[in-house]
Amino acid sequence: MPQFEKRRFRPAQLISRLQVEHAWLFRAIDHQRSRQALVDRERARSQYLTTLEAQTILRDAGEVIYDVEAGRLGPVQIAGLAAWRMTKGIFRFDQDMSKQLLQTRMDPSMQGYVLAKLPQWCVYVEAVGSMTRYGVHGFWAFAEGYGQDTAALHLLFDEDSRIRHVQVSLSSRMAPAVTAAIRHQGDGQRDDDDGDVLILPRVVGGVASVVEAAVTLLTYLCCSNATVGERGRSPHNPMPVRAGMGWALFPADRPTVWMVGHGRAVHAREVAEAIAGGAERPRFQVRDVVRKGGVLDQEVLWVDVAGQR
DSSP: OOBOOSSOOHHHHHHHHHHHHOHHHHHHHHHHHHHTTTTTHHHHTTOSSOHHHHHHHHHHHTOOEEETTTEEEOHHHHHHHHHHHHHOEEEEEOHHHHHHHTTOBOOTTOBGGGGGOOSSSEEEEEOOGGGGGGTOOEEEEEEESTTSTTOEEEEEEEOSSOEEEEEEESSSBHHHHHHHHHHHHHTTOBOTTTOOBOOOSSOTTHHHHHHHHHHHHHHHHTSTTOOBSSTTOOOOOOOOEEETTEEEOOOOSSOEEEEESTTTOOOHHHHHHHHHTTOOOOEEEEEEEEOTTSOEEEEEEEEOTTSOO
């Protein structure tokens, strides 16, 4: 069952500050999305606000969004935060489960668009393992442009002083797309919004570790056999409701913590011993399926060291 905790969460604190200091921003976003809540149903399944829409809102207002802890926020950050505000879902991985996942082999045939199947428009995943050593508290993730050549996964890493953006293409196989995203960071590419070099905290060597860990955790969330939540409750996006003469989408009033992998994980020591004894590492298994209308799709399953799905 999702957990509601009294303590304040970093991502929720950021949203609260923005709502106080830039109330106009969310009014503009809510107005636009409410108008399209029913008309744009197809896109609404996978995305709340596009980066281009966020850019247009910022440009028309002539405003620069700056937060005392998160730094300057560009269109990508605004699009992600606006989507996360609607659900405020915080995904917390079981410690032993996360250790297994970080040893999981990727299927080389896995397509990037698998990551467009996140359980909510934008998710916030708490940092696990080595991610914290690089100054990362967690990360937001949302997909954009599903079904288009420009489809991308946006990773927004929550650091002490800013939100770092790493983009992963979803229009090709996942493994080379992740490699390209890491190389892009290591080459010192610059952000179009504020000119800052997009190198993850402290050491360039941490780029591969942090990005690969994030993609692995998100891949599990997109698995058809993922264990998220308890007692039959699972994360989802809000539905439009009647509001006056029209329809509206209302943001979540508080964060919801979704437990991931609890009750399923094998103890990390047992996993290490099994692998040392010759057992296969956990893996993501891909199988092609045909959806309604003859559309070819990929379904991803997580298989543990015991070979169980």
